[in-house]
Amino acid sequence: MRAIDVPTYNAQEVYQTCINSISDEGLRDRLNLVTASIMASANDYTQKAMTKQLFQIPPVDSDNDDIVVGAVTKKELKSVYSQHMVGRGKPARQIYDDILDLAPLGKCPLCGVGVATTLDHYLPKSKFPTVSVLPVNLVPSCKDCNTGKSADIATTAEEQGLHPYFDHDYFITDQWLFAEVIQTNPVCIRFYVEPPREWDNVSQERVGSHFKDYNLASRFSLEVTNELAILKDTLSKYMSMLGKEAVKQHLHIVATSHQGLHQNSWQTALYQAVSSSEWFCDGGYAQI
Numbered sequence: 001m002r003a004i005d006v007p008t009y010n011a012q013e014v015y016q017t018c019i020n021s022i023s024d025e026g027l028r029d030r031l032n033l034v035t036a037s038i039m040a041s042a043n044d045y046t047q048k049a050m051t052k053q054l055f056q057i058p059p060v061d062s063d064n065d066d067i068v069v070g071a072v073t074k075k076e077l078k079s080v081y082s083q084h085m086v087g088r089g090k091p092a093r094q095i096y097d098d099i100l101d102l103a104p105l106g107k108c109p110l111c112g113v114g115v116a117t118t119l120d121h122y123l124p125k126s127k128f129p130t131v132s133v134l135p136v137n138l139v140p141s142c143k144d145c146n147t148g149k150s151a152d153i154a155t156t157a158e159e160q161g162l163h164p165y166f167d168h169d170y171f172i173t174d175q176w177l178f179a180e181v182i183q184t185n186p187v188c189i190r191f192y193v194e195p196p197r198e199w200d201n202v203s204q205e206r207v208g209s210h211f212k213d214y215n216l217a218s219r220f221s222l223e224v225t226n227e228l229a230i231l232k233d234t235l236s237k238y239m240s241m242l243g244k245e246a247v248k249q250h251l252h253i254v255a256t257s258h259q260g261l262h263q264n265s266w267q268t269a270l271y272q273a274v275s276s277s278e279w280f281c282d283g284g285y286a287q288i
């Protein structure tokens with residue numbers, strides 16, 4: 001997970017920009033009338049996000065055509081986002097694009113693997129329609145993270161995946177993602193989560209939830225397959241020219257370089273694992 005500074009948009013201005021582009025006057029009026037409720041939801045969200053209590057916001061379990069606030073249905077609130085923020089040519093589309101641009105180096109902050117091409121609702125709009133255009137609920141994301149994550153709503157503090165705008169500090173600076181080499185042919189790299197023991201229990205569980213919800217173990221494994229194919233040739237050359245110690249040194253240097261960039265990237269975990277495996281450095285790298 002990569003941290004992103006909290007977007008500084010004024011929530012009410014964003015909501016207003018979205019609904020101003022609605023041509024149906026009756027719908028626009030009804031949406032204007034619920035502005036205070038939408039802002040109350042926005043304030044509640046921000047306060048709970050800052051105290052890592054977003055799971056306490058109750059989901060809306062009604063149907064699309066049911067009224068969820070004032071005289072506005074769930075479907076109408078969802079379409080404020082899908083038609084008037086995502087819609088190309090709409091004034092609020094600029095805000096959508098600007099939030100997308102917050103992705104660090106264009107990468108998805110949730111997995112660190114995919115390219116951020118879409119916005120993910122941290123609290124899904126189908127269950128939390130009143131925050132469907134709230135900027136701090138919109139996270140730049142790759143398609144895999146947006147569509148492939150677990151559909152379950154967090155009902156406890158421990159089940160909450162990491163939030164790139166609000167979960168900074170030790171989630172970023174401490175290492176919790178690791179990998180190990182399984183001595184098989186082909187070689188297998190197993191990723192796992194092991195947060196520092198001094199963390200509180202909720203934080204320890206949350207990184208596990210994040211890892212599971214975004215299916216990171218298997219997605220990282222796919223990346224590793226490509227990486228090892230390239231590595232095999234490089235390491236064979238180091239081995240034949242300089243021997244096993246050179247193989248180890250090379251892998252160790254790459255590990256520290258990745259660690260300098262991100263403590264919890266799949267590359268940091270991978271290179272730490274392979275550089276500390278005697279079996280891998282002694283020729284196991286060829287088992288792919």
Ligand SMILES: [Zn+2]
Nearest residue numbers: 108111142145
């Ligand atoms: Zn992603």
